[in-house]
Amino acid sequence: MRKIVVVLKGYPRLSETFIAQELLGLERAGFDLILVALRRPTDAKRHPVHDEIKAPVHYLPEYLHKEPLRVLRSLFAYLLRPGFWRALGSLAADLPRDFTRNRVRRFGQALVLAAEWPEDAGWLHAHFAHTPASVTRYASQLRGLPWSCSAHAKDIWTSADWDLAGKLASARWTVTCTKTGFDRLKTLANGNSSVHLSYHGLDLDRFGSFGEARKQHDGSAPDEPVIVLSVGRAVEKKGYDTLLEALALLPGDLAWRFEHIGGGEELERLKALAQKLGLDGRVSWKGALAQEEVLEHYRCADIFALACRITANGDRDGLPNVLVEAASQRLACVSTDISGVPELLSPDETGLLVPTENPIALAQALERLIRDPVLRASLGDAAERRVRGNFDHMASIGQLKELFEREWRAAE
Numbered sequence: 447m448r449k450i451v452v453v454l455k456g457y458p459r460l461s462e463t464f465i466a467q468e469l470l471g472l473e474r475a476g477f478d479l480i481l482v483a484l485r486r487p488t489d490a491k492r493h494p495v496h497d498e499i500k501a502p503v504h505y506l507p508e509y510l511h512k513e514p515l516r517v518l519r520s521l522f523a524y525l526l527r528p529g530f531w532r533a534l535g536s537l538a539a540d541l542p543r544d545f546t547r548n549r550v551r552r553f554g555q556a557l558v559l560a561a562e563w564p565e566d567a568g569w570l571h572a573h574f575a576h577t578p579a580s581v582t583r584y585a586s587q588l589r590g591l592p593w594s595c596s597a598h599a600k601d602i603w604t605s606a607d608w609d610l611a612g613k614l615a616s617a618r619w620t621v622t623c624t625k626t627g628f629d630r631l632k633t634l635a636n637g638n639s640s641v642h643l644s645y646h647g648l649d650l651d652r653f654g655s656f657g658e659a660r661k662q663h664d665g666s667a668p669d670e671p672v673i674v675l676s677v678g679r680a681v682e683k684k685g686y687d688t689l690l691e692a693l694a695l696l697p698g699d700l701a702w703r704f705e706h707i708g709g710g711e712e713l714e715r716l717k718a719l720a721q722k723l724g725l726d727g728r729v730s731w732k733g734a735l736a737q738e739e740v741l742e743h744y745r746c747a748d749i750f751a752l753a754c755r756i757t758a759n760g761d762r763d764g765l766p767n768v769l770v771e772a773a774s775q776r777l778a779c780v781s782t783d784i785s786g787v788p789e790l791l792s793p794d795e796t797g798l799l800v801p802t803e804n805p806i807a808l809a810q811a812l813e814r815l816i817r818d819p820v821l822r823a824s825l826g827d828a829a830e831r832r833v834r835g836n837f838d839h840m841a842s843i844g845q846l847k848e849l850f851e852r853e854w855r856a857a858e
Contacts, residue, residue: 448854449478449567453559453578453585456485457503458496460734461679461708464623464646464767465573466495468596471649471843473500477850480564482506484555484577489709493737495652504562506581510554517554520561524588529560533587543608552577556584563589569850570594575620576601579613586616592853597622599764599785600683602630603756614639619849624764624786644846645789646767647839652737653774655830656745660776660823663701663748665816671701671728672816675747675777677740677768680710683761685753685782685802687719692753692808694723702728702816707743709734744775748822749815752781755802765789770837773797773829778822780811790837796829 450472458466473479479501485508507513524530537553559581570593572582579595586593595617602610602622611634614620619640622628628643635641663670674693678684686706693704706716706729713731720729732743744750750772756762765786772779773790781787782802791797798815800807815822 448569449480449564450569450571450850451480451482451559451564451567452501453570453572453582454481454483455574455578456487457481457483458487458489458492460489460491460493460736463493463495463737465596466493466499467649467652467839468646468842468846469501470495470499471839472846475843475847477847480504480567482559484508484581489734491734491736495649495737504564506555506558510551516558520554520557523561524557527588529588529590532590533584536584536587540609540612543606548577549580552580553584556581556588559585560588569853572596574598574601575610575613576605579617580609583613583616592618594618594849595620597627597631599624599627600761602627602764603760603762607634610634611636614641618853621846621849622764625789626785627764642845642849644842645765645837646770647837647842648767648770648774648833649839650774650834653741653771655834656775658745660748660819660826662819664819665700665702665813668701671703672749673747674702674704674749674751674812674816675707675743675772676704676751677707677743677772678710678752678766679708680706680713680716682712682757683755683763684710685755686712686716688755688803688805688808689751689753690716690720690723690725690729691805692812693728694725695805695809696813696816700813700816702812703730704728705730705732705743705747707732707735707740740771741775744772744777747772747777748819749812750777750779751808751812752779753802753808754782754784754787756784763787770833773826774833774837776823776826776830778815778825779829780808780815782808790832791829795825796832797825 481503572579572595575597614635615638621642621644631641754763779797783799798811
Protein backbone atom coordinates (compact mmCIF):
# COMPACT_ATOMS: atom_id res chain seq x y z
CA MET A 447 0.00 0.00 0.00
CA ARG A 448 2.89 2.37 0.64
CA LYS A 449 3.54 3.02 -3.04
CA ILE A 450 0.99 5.58 -4.25
CA VAL A 451 -0.17 6.11 -7.84
CA VAL A 452 -1.10 9.79 -8.24
CA VAL A 453 -3.47 10.53 -11.14
CA LEU A 454 -3.18 14.01 -12.66
CA LYS A 455 -4.96 15.73 -15.52
CA GLY A 456 -1.68 16.89 -17.05
CA TYR A 457 1.92 16.98 -15.91
CA PRO A 458 3.96 19.09 -15.61
CA ARG A 459 1.92 22.30 -15.70
CA LEU A 460 3.17 25.81 -14.95
CA SER A 461 -0.23 26.78 -13.53
CA GLU A 462 -0.24 23.94 -10.99
CA THR A 463 2.82 24.59 -8.86
CA PHE A 464 0.72 23.91 -5.76
CA ILE A 465 0.39 20.29 -6.91
CA ALA A 466 4.07 19.98 -7.78
CA GLN A 467 5.21 21.31 -4.40
CA GLU A 468 2.84 18.87 -2.68
CA LEU A 469 4.28 15.95 -4.66
CA LEU A 470 7.80 17.02 -3.74
CA GLY A 471 6.80 17.43 -0.10
CA LEU A 472 5.33 13.93 0.01
CA GLU A 473 8.49 12.48 -1.54
CA ARG A 474 10.62 14.26 1.05
CA ALA A 475 8.31 12.88 3.74
CA GLY A 476 9.24 9.37 2.58
CA PHE A 477 6.42 8.47 0.19
CA ASP A 478 7.07 6.43 -2.94
CA LEU A 479 5.06 8.06 -5.76
CA ILE A 480 4.26 7.15 -9.35
CA LEU A 481 2.67 9.91 -11.42
CA VAL A 482 0.04 9.07 -14.02
CA ALA A 483 -1.14 11.88 -16.33
CA LEU A 484 -4.13 11.98 -18.66
CA ARG A 485 -2.39 14.54 -20.88
CA ARG A 486 1.15 15.27 -21.95
CA PRO A 487 2.64 18.69 -21.14
CA THR A 488 1.83 21.66 -23.36
CA ASP A 489 3.90 24.31 -21.54
CA ALA A 490 7.25 25.15 -23.08
CA LYS A 491 8.82 25.85 -19.68
CA ARG A 492 9.13 23.99 -16.38
CA HIS A 493 9.42 25.21 -12.82
CA PRO A 494 12.51 24.14 -10.83
CA VAL A 495 10.27 22.11 -8.52
CA HIS A 496 9.37 19.79 -11.40
CA ASP A 497 13.02 18.85 -11.83
CA GLU A 498 13.34 18.05 -8.13
CA ILE A 499 10.51 15.50 -8.16
CA LYS A 500 11.97 12.01 -8.61
CA ALA A 501 8.74 10.09 -9.26
CA PRO A 502 8.46 8.46 -12.71
CA VAL A 503 5.69 9.76 -14.98
CA HIS A 504 3.37 7.43 -16.90
CA TYR A 505 1.11 8.89 -19.63
CA LEU A 506 -2.25 7.33 -20.45
CA PRO A 507 -3.74 7.61 -23.96
CA GLU A 508 -5.16 11.13 -24.20
CA TYR A 509 -7.56 9.93 -26.91
CA LEU A 510 -8.41 6.24 -27.12
CA HIS A 511 -8.57 6.15 -30.92
CA LYS A 512 -4.95 7.31 -31.15
CA GLU A 513 -3.66 4.25 -29.28
CA PRO A 514 -6.22 1.53 -30.11
CA LEU A 515 -3.89 -1.45 -29.65
CA ARG A 516 -2.91 -0.31 -26.17
CA VAL A 517 -6.57 0.09 -25.22
CA LEU A 518 -7.57 -3.30 -26.71
CA ARG A 519 -4.73 -5.11 -24.93
CA SER A 520 -5.94 -3.61 -21.67
CA LEU A 521 -9.55 -4.55 -22.38
CA PHE A 522 -8.65 -8.20 -23.11
CA ALA A 523 -6.42 -8.32 -20.03
CA TYR A 524 -9.34 -7.35 -17.79
CA LEU A 525 -12.39 -8.72 -19.58
CA LEU A 526 -12.64 -11.89 -17.49
CA ARG A 527 -11.63 -10.39 -14.14
CA PRO A 528 -14.24 -9.60 -11.45
CA GLY A 529 -13.06 -6.01 -11.26
CA PHE A 530 -14.06 -5.39 -14.86
CA TRP A 531 -17.71 -6.04 -14.13
CA ARG A 532 -17.63 -3.85 -11.02
CA ALA A 533 -16.21 -0.95 -13.00
CA LEU A 534 -18.49 -1.61 -15.97
CA GLY A 535 -21.47 -1.45 -13.61
CA SER A 536 -20.36 2.01 -12.47
CA LEU A 537 -19.94 3.12 -16.08
CA ALA A 538 -23.43 1.81 -16.91
CA ALA A 539 -24.85 3.84 -14.00
CA ASP A 540 -22.92 6.98 -15.00
CA LEU A 541 -23.58 6.97 -18.75
CA PRO A 542 -27.33 7.77 -18.68
CA ARG A 543 -26.53 10.90 -16.66
CA ASP A 544 -23.42 11.83 -18.64
CA PHE A 545 -23.82 10.35 -22.11
CA THR A 546 -20.55 11.67 -23.56
CA ARG A 547 -17.43 10.39 -25.28
CA ASN A 548 -15.49 11.87 -22.39
CA ARG A 549 -17.11 9.41 -19.96
CA VAL A 550 -16.16 6.42 -22.15
CA ARG A 551 -12.65 7.84 -22.57
CA ARG A 552 -12.14 7.92 -18.81
CA PHE A 553 -13.20 4.28 -18.55
CA GLY A 554 -10.74 3.36 -21.32
CA GLN A 555 -7.94 5.26 -19.60
CA ALA A 556 -8.73 3.46 -16.36
CA LEU A 557 -8.46 0.12 -18.18
CA VAL A 558 -5.00 1.05 -19.47
CA LEU A 559 -3.92 2.18 -16.01
CA ALA A 560 -5.18 -1.06 -14.42
CA ALA A 561 -3.53 -3.25 -17.06
CA GLU A 562 -0.20 -1.40 -16.91
CA TRP A 563 -0.27 -1.22 -13.13
CA PRO A 564 3.06 -0.39 -11.45
CA GLU A 565 4.54 -3.20 -9.39
CA ASP A 566 3.78 -3.11 -5.65
CA ALA A 567 1.55 -0.01 -5.80
CA GLY A 568 -1.36 -0.31 -3.40
CA TRP A 569 -3.12 3.06 -3.36
CA LEU A 570 -4.57 5.56 -5.85
CA HIS A 571 -4.81 9.29 -5.27
CA ALA A 572 -6.49 11.71 -7.71
CA HIS A 573 -5.76 15.41 -8.06
CA PHE A 574 -9.04 17.08 -9.08
CA ALA A 575 -12.48 15.61 -8.52
CA HIS A 576 -13.62 15.72 -12.16
CA THR A 577 -11.89 13.71 -14.89
CA PRO A 578 -8.84 12.48 -12.91
CA ALA A 579 -11.16 11.23 -10.15
CA SER A 580 -13.35 9.47 -12.73
CA VAL A 581 -10.34 7.55 -14.05
CA THR A 582 -9.14 6.85 -10.52
CA ARG A 583 -12.52 5.58 -9.33
CA TYR A 584 -12.88 3.17 -12.27
CA ALA A 585 -9.27 2.01 -11.85
CA SER A 586 -9.80 1.38 -8.13
CA GLN A 587 -12.77 -0.85 -8.98
CA LEU A 588 -10.81 -2.67 -11.66
CA ARG A 589 -7.88 -3.33 -9.32
CA GLY A 590 -9.87 -3.69 -6.09
CA LEU A 591 -7.75 -1.01 -4.40
CA PRO A 592 -8.61 2.00 -2.22
CA TRP A 593 -8.35 5.57 -3.45
CA SER A 594 -8.44 9.14 -2.17
CA CYS A 595 -8.81 12.55 -3.76
CA SER A 596 -7.62 16.15 -3.61
CA ALA A 597 -10.38 18.47 -4.84
CA HIS A 598 -9.53 22.05 -5.74
CA ALA A 599 -11.81 24.61 -7.42
CA LYS A 600 -13.20 24.17 -10.94
CA ASP A 601 -13.71 20.46 -10.30
CA ILE A 602 -15.85 21.20 -7.24
CA TRP A 603 -18.03 23.87 -8.80
CA THR A 604 -18.56 22.57 -12.34
CA SER A 605 -19.15 18.87 -11.57
CA ALA A 606 -22.69 17.59 -11.21
CA ASP A 607 -23.89 16.95 -7.66
CA TRP A 608 -24.56 13.27 -8.39
CA ASP A 609 -21.06 12.80 -9.78
CA LEU A 610 -19.32 14.41 -6.82
CA ALA A 611 -21.51 12.60 -4.30
CA GLY A 612 -20.71 9.25 -5.91
CA LYS A 613 -17.00 9.90 -5.85
CA LEU A 614 -17.08 11.14 -2.26
CA ALA A 615 -18.86 7.96 -1.21
CA SER A 616 -16.38 5.79 -3.14
CA ALA A 617 -13.15 7.47 -1.97
CA ARG A 618 -11.67 6.65 1.43
CA TRP A 619 -11.21 10.37 2.05
CA THR A 620 -11.08 13.69 0.22
CA VAL A 621 -9.14 16.86 0.99
CA THR A 622 -9.84 20.31 -0.38
CA CYS A 623 -8.08 23.65 -0.11
CA THR A 624 -10.73 26.29 0.76
CA LYS A 625 -13.47 26.58 3.36
CA THR A 626 -16.07 27.28 0.65
CA GLY A 627 -15.12 24.12 -1.24
CA PHE A 628 -15.02 22.15 2.01
CA ASP A 629 -18.55 23.25 2.91
CA ARG A 630 -19.90 22.17 -0.51
CA LEU A 631 -18.24 18.77 -0.35
CA LYS A 632 -19.36 18.15 3.24
CA THR A 633 -22.94 18.84 2.20
CA LEU A 634 -22.71 16.47 -0.77
CA ALA A 635 -20.99 13.80 1.33
CA ASN A 636 -23.96 13.85 3.72
CA GLY A 637 -21.99 12.00 6.35
CA ASN A 638 -21.10 9.16 3.98
CA SER A 639 -17.42 10.01 3.52
CA SER A 640 -14.49 11.77 5.14
CA VAL A 641 -13.76 15.33 3.92
CA HIS A 642 -10.88 17.44 5.23
CA LEU A 643 -9.85 21.09 4.82
CA SER A 644 -6.16 21.39 3.93
CA TYR A 645 -4.71 24.66 2.60
CA HIS A 646 -1.98 24.09 0.01
CA GLY A 647 0.27 26.79 1.36
CA LEU A 648 3.70 27.65 0.02
CA ASP A 649 7.16 26.23 0.21
CA LEU A 650 8.39 29.16 2.30
CA ASP A 651 12.02 28.24 1.66
CA ARG A 652 11.40 28.80 -2.03
CA PHE A 653 9.49 32.02 -1.30
CA GLY A 654 11.81 33.48 1.30
CA SER A 655 11.16 36.82 2.99
CA PHE A 656 11.77 39.92 0.88
CA GLY A 657 13.74 42.25 3.13
CA GLU A 658 14.21 45.27 0.87
CA ALA A 659 12.15 48.42 1.27
CA ARG A 660 9.82 49.10 -1.64
CA LYS A 661 9.84 52.46 -3.37
CA GLN A 662 7.40 55.07 -2.13
CA HIS A 663 5.94 56.04 -5.49
CA ASP A 664 2.49 57.60 -5.23
CA GLY A 665 1.54 57.91 -8.89
CA SER A 666 2.35 61.61 -9.07
CA ALA A 667 5.59 61.37 -11.08
CA PRO A 668 5.30 60.18 -14.72
CA ASP A 669 8.86 58.83 -14.65
CA GLU A 670 8.18 56.80 -11.47
CA PRO A 671 5.05 54.76 -12.23
CA VAL A 672 3.52 52.44 -9.66
CA ILE A 673 3.74 48.87 -10.99
CA VAL A 674 0.53 46.82 -10.84
CA LEU A 675 1.23 43.11 -11.39
CA SER A 676 -1.05 40.16 -12.10
CA VAL A 677 -0.10 36.52 -12.60
CA GLY A 678 -2.56 34.04 -14.03
CA ARG A 679 -3.79 32.31 -17.14
CA ALA A 680 -5.78 34.48 -19.53
CA VAL A 681 -9.05 32.63 -19.02
CA GLU A 682 -12.55 33.85 -18.23
CA LYS A 683 -12.59 33.12 -14.50
CA LYS A 684 -9.55 35.32 -13.86
CA GLY A 685 -11.54 38.44 -14.82
CA TYR A 686 -8.80 40.19 -16.77
CA ASP A 687 -11.30 42.09 -18.89
CA THR A 688 -12.70 43.62 -15.69
CA LEU A 689 -9.20 44.46 -14.50
CA LEU A 690 -8.36 46.20 -17.79
CA GLU A 691 -11.62 48.14 -17.63
CA ALA A 692 -10.74 49.23 -14.08
CA LEU A 693 -7.29 50.39 -15.17
CA ALA A 694 -8.89 52.41 -17.96
CA LEU A 695 -11.03 54.21 -15.33
CA LEU A 696 -8.02 55.47 -13.36
CA PRO A 697 -7.42 59.26 -13.50
CA GLY A 698 -5.42 60.24 -16.56
CA ASP A 699 -2.72 62.03 -14.55
CA LEU A 700 -1.98 58.99 -12.36
CA ALA A 701 1.36 57.30 -13.14
CA TRP A 702 1.13 53.50 -13.23
CA ARG A 703 2.13 50.51 -15.33
CA PHE A 704 0.44 47.10 -15.58
CA GLU A 705 2.34 43.84 -16.08
CA HIS A 706 0.71 40.48 -16.79
CA ILE A 707 2.44 37.11 -16.49
CA GLY A 708 0.83 34.02 -17.98
CA GLY A 709 -0.40 32.39 -21.16
CA GLY A 710 -3.97 31.43 -21.89
CA GLU A 711 -6.61 31.18 -24.57
CA GLU A 712 -7.90 34.76 -24.14
CA LEU A 713 -4.53 36.49 -24.35
CA GLU A 714 -4.98 37.92 -27.83
CA ARG A 715 -8.50 39.12 -27.03
CA LEU A 716 -7.22 40.87 -23.91
CA LYS A 717 -4.42 42.54 -25.84
CA ALA A 718 -7.01 43.85 -28.31
CA LEU A 719 -9.19 45.06 -25.43
CA ALA A 720 -6.24 46.90 -23.84
CA GLN A 721 -5.62 48.64 -27.14
CA LYS A 722 -9.32 49.52 -27.50
CA LEU A 723 -9.32 50.98 -23.98
CA GLY A 724 -6.34 53.19 -24.78
CA LEU A 725 -3.93 51.39 -22.47
CA ASP A 726 -1.15 50.98 -25.04
CA GLY A 727 2.20 51.93 -23.57
CA ARG A 728 1.05 51.17 -20.03
CA VAL A 729 0.56 47.40 -20.33
CA SER A 730 3.25 44.72 -20.67
CA TRP A 731 2.39 41.12 -21.54
CA LYS A 732 5.21 38.91 -20.25
CA GLY A 733 3.81 35.50 -21.24
CA ALA A 734 4.41 32.34 -19.22
CA LEU A 735 7.47 32.52 -16.96
CA ALA A 736 9.26 30.08 -14.70
CA GLN A 737 8.80 30.34 -10.94
CA GLU A 738 12.07 32.12 -10.20
CA GLU A 739 11.25 34.79 -12.80
CA VAL A 740 7.77 35.25 -11.33
CA LEU A 741 9.31 35.68 -7.88
CA GLU A 742 11.51 38.49 -9.17
CA HIS A 743 8.46 40.27 -10.61
CA TYR A 744 6.67 40.01 -7.24
CA ARG A 745 9.63 41.72 -5.65
CA CYS A 746 9.80 44.51 -8.23
CA ALA A 747 6.06 45.30 -8.24
CA ASP A 748 4.10 47.63 -5.94
CA ILE A 749 0.58 46.13 -6.14
CA PHE A 750 -0.84 42.72 -7.02
CA ALA A 751 -4.31 42.58 -8.61
CA LEU A 752 -6.59 39.69 -9.54
CA ALA A 753 -10.24 40.19 -10.52
CA CYS A 754 -11.54 36.64 -9.97
CA ARG A 755 -15.10 35.86 -11.06
CA ILE A 756 -17.62 33.03 -11.18
CA THR A 757 -18.36 32.08 -14.78
CA ALA A 758 -21.74 31.07 -16.20
CA ASN A 759 -20.99 27.35 -15.79
CA GLY A 760 -19.91 27.82 -12.17
CA ASP A 761 -16.16 27.70 -12.79
CA ARG A 762 -14.12 29.76 -10.33
CA ASP A 763 -10.83 29.90 -8.49
CA GLY A 764 -10.50 28.48 -5.00
CA LEU A 765 -7.78 30.45 -3.29
CA PRO A 766 -5.42 31.38 -6.13
CA ASN A 767 -1.90 30.32 -5.23
CA VAL A 768 -0.52 33.45 -6.89
CA LEU A 769 -2.24 35.59 -4.24
CA VAL A 770 -0.49 33.61 -1.52
CA GLU A 771 2.82 33.93 -3.38
CA ALA A 772 2.42 37.69 -3.83
CA ALA A 773 1.46 38.16 -0.18
CA SER A 774 4.53 36.19 0.90
CA GLN A 775 6.63 38.94 -0.71
CA ARG A 776 4.95 41.79 1.22
CA LEU A 777 3.07 42.84 -1.90
CA ALA A 778 -0.19 44.72 -1.29
CA CYS A 779 -3.00 42.70 -2.89
CA VAL A 780 -6.43 43.63 -4.23
CA SER A 781 -8.88 40.99 -5.39
CA THR A 782 -12.57 40.07 -5.36
CA ASP A 783 -14.66 38.70 -2.52
CA ILE A 784 -15.38 35.24 -3.95
CA SER A 785 -14.46 31.66 -3.07
CA GLY A 786 -11.45 31.33 -0.80
CA VAL A 787 -9.96 34.78 -1.42
CA PRO A 788 -11.38 36.25 1.85
CA GLU A 789 -9.67 33.40 3.71
CA LEU A 790 -6.37 35.17 2.92
CA LEU A 791 -7.33 38.81 2.38
CA SER A 792 -9.20 40.52 5.22
CA PRO A 793 -10.45 43.96 4.05
CA ASP A 794 -8.13 46.81 5.09
CA GLU A 795 -6.09 44.38 7.18
CA THR A 796 -4.22 42.03 4.86
CA GLY A 797 -5.50 43.37 1.53
CA LEU A 798 -8.38 45.04 -0.28
CA LEU A 799 -11.48 43.20 -1.48
CA VAL A 800 -14.03 44.45 -4.00
CA PRO A 801 -17.23 42.94 -5.42
CA THR A 802 -16.72 40.77 -8.47
CA GLU A 803 -17.68 42.16 -11.92
CA ASN A 804 -17.31 45.73 -10.64
CA PRO A 805 -14.62 47.68 -12.52
CA ILE A 806 -15.58 50.94 -10.78
CA ALA A 807 -14.98 49.51 -7.30
CA LEU A 808 -11.76 47.87 -8.49
CA ALA A 809 -10.54 51.16 -10.00
CA GLN A 810 -11.24 52.93 -6.71
CA ALA A 811 -9.28 50.32 -4.76
CA LEU A 812 -6.37 50.49 -7.22
CA GLU A 813 -6.29 54.30 -7.07
CA ARG A 814 -6.27 54.17 -3.29
CA LEU A 815 -3.28 51.82 -3.29
CA ILE A 816 -1.43 53.71 -6.01
CA ARG A 817 -1.71 57.01 -4.12
CA ASP A 818 -0.87 55.62 -0.68
CA PRO A 819 2.50 53.84 -0.34
CA VAL A 820 2.09 53.72 3.45
CA LEU A 821 -1.14 51.71 3.07
CA ARG A 822 0.60 49.42 0.58
CA ALA A 823 3.39 48.74 3.07
CA SER A 824 0.96 48.14 5.93
CA LEU A 825 -1.20 45.69 3.95
CA GLY A 826 1.83 43.91 2.53
CA ASP A 827 3.44 43.43 5.95
CA ALA A 828 0.22 42.05 7.44
CA ALA A 829 -0.37 39.76 4.47
CA GLU A 830 3.11 38.30 4.74
CA ARG A 831 2.60 37.61 8.45
CA ARG A 832 -0.64 35.78 7.67
CA VAL A 833 1.02 33.67 4.96
CA ARG A 834 4.00 32.72 7.09
CA GLY A 835 1.78 31.96 10.06
CA ASN A 836 -0.99 30.04 8.32
CA PHE A 837 0.06 28.94 4.82
CA ASP A 838 3.24 26.92 5.24
CA HIS A 839 2.82 23.97 2.88
CA MET A 840 4.42 21.64 5.41
CA ALA A 841 1.20 21.79 7.45
CA SER A 842 -0.70 20.37 4.46
CA ILE A 843 1.98 17.72 3.89
CA GLY A 844 1.66 16.75 7.54
CA GLN A 845 -2.12 16.36 7.20
CA LEU A 846 -1.77 14.18 4.10
CA LYS A 847 0.97 12.11 5.72
CA GLU A 848 -1.28 11.40 8.69
CA LEU A 849 -4.25 10.47 6.47
CA PHE A 850 -2.19 8.00 4.44
CA GLU A 851 -0.47 6.53 7.48
CA ARG A 852 -3.78 6.11 9.29
CA GLU A 853 -4.97 3.93 6.41
CA TRP A 854 -1.79 1.89 6.47
CA ARG A 855 -1.96 1.35 10.23
CA ALA A 856 -5.55 0.16 9.87
CA ALA A 857 -4.51 -2.31 7.14
CA GLU A 858 -1.69 -3.88 9.17
